[in-house]
Amino acid sequence: MSTQHGNLLETHIVGEDTRQWIVQASDCQALAQKHISHVGVGDAAIPYRIVRTDLSGAYVHGTVGGQGRMLLDGRWRMVRAGMTSFAPAHALHAFHAIPSTRWQYCWVRYMSSSLRSVADAMAPVLAPFDARPLRHAILGLYNEVTYGTQDMGSCSLWVDLMERYIARLADPWRRDERIVAVFNAVLDALDEPWRLEDLAEIAGISAEHLRRSCRKAFGRTPMQQVTHLRIQHAAHRLVTTNDSVDLIAHEVGYENPFAFSNTFKRMTGVRPSQFRIRSNQLENSG
Structure with a gap:
């Protein structure tokens, strides 16, 4: 769709x-x-x-x-x-x-x-x-x-x-130590230029095996899960800090702020700057 x-x-x-x-x-x-x-x-x-x-x-x-x-x-x-x-x-x-x-x-x-x-x-x-x-x-x-x-x-x-x-x-994914190891590593270094091959190496399995395991655990591919974690963390930073959008983009692995903004809008519906304004308005109105 x-x-x-x-x-x-x-x-x-x-x-x-x-x-x-x-x-x-x-x-x-x-x-x-x-x-x-x-x-x-x-x-x-x-x-x-x-x-x-x-x-x-x-x-x-x-x-x-x-x-x-x-x-x-x-x-x-x-x-x-x-x-x-x-x-x-x-x-x-x-x-x-x-x-x-x-x-x-x-x-x-x-x-x-x-x-x-x-x-x-x-x-x-x-x-x-x-x-x-x-x-x-x-x-x-x-x-x-x-x-x-x-x-x-x-x-x-x-x-x-x-x-x-x-x-x-x-929580079933927590029972697979390989997946736990992979995404704990990602969370510790969201700014790294992660590739599927890097994630598979951490898991100690083939890229295709990791892809199937992530699909089963999360309904996403490994790289889609990386993107999900990056955008989720960025949204949290936008709400809880006054750091610039460019700095937050860099912290979660985007060298190109425009690419970050496009991905953020696709997953949240608005640009990062708009997201921050809207979240502040909702908090103040509550």
């Missing part, structure tokens, strides 16, 4: 034909303790359109039925049942229902204080993963908070189940 996504603006259109069951951290201490902002289950139809131009925290989204369109990692994708995504903090993320089709899904939105939202966190962009157990856990929590006694112990059990299911999606 095309990588073009235009100049998207922050959007929240649900529509009368879409139903959502949501639990907010403000209504559930167990979510707040796990640094989770909100969780929910939805059944959407046109005109459902959500655009988040700067996620403050990581976002897990699982499709359990039907299909819809999702903008993730700078690319529009059609998502169907059995597909689950993990969007990092500071990403451009969008969801669109499509005509004549309903879309059933569930989600978990982390706070910026969560370890899953920190800069350089690694997780798959989109992977085959059955989100139905996660959906059941969210509905269990919803019913306890909405219709039950709001028992803290019961709520904590439901939230712990959610975390376990998400760990199955996000």
Whole structure:
């Protein structure tokens, strides 16, 4: 699918034909303790359109039925049942229902204080993963908070189940010491001119073997994962420092600031300077 996504603006259109069951951290201490902002289950139809131009925290989204369109990692994708995504903090993320089709899904939105939202966190962009157990856990929590006694112990059990299911999606790559070694090396030196051959040498396997392993672990090629980590780190630096865009570009491995700006815009929707201004505006308005 095309990588073009235009100049998207922050959007929240649900529509009368879409139903959502949501639990907010403000209504559930167990979510707040796990640094989770909100969780929910939805059944959407046109005109459902959500655009988040700067996620403050990581976002897990699982499709359990039907299909819809999702903008993730700078690319529009059609998502169907059995597909689950993990969007990092500071990403451009969008969801669109499509005509004549309903879309059933569930989600978990982390706070910026969560370890899953920190800069350089690694997780798959989109992977085959059955989100139905996660959906059941969210509905269990919803019913306890909405219709039950709001028992803290019961709520904590439901939230712990959610975390376990998400760990199955996000963390399996940690069991492969070769992948861990490769991307720990990358994170320690984002400014290095990394090549696929360099990464394969660190892993001690062939380039093709590493490519297959990364595809399975992250849904990206090794070099796409390097780019993802560079842009994620750059976004964090833009928000948390006053360093110049050129300096940040150099820190994450781009000698050409224009090439950095183009890549940053493709993955986040805006130029680095615009991203910094927008993030400051959102923080001040909050």
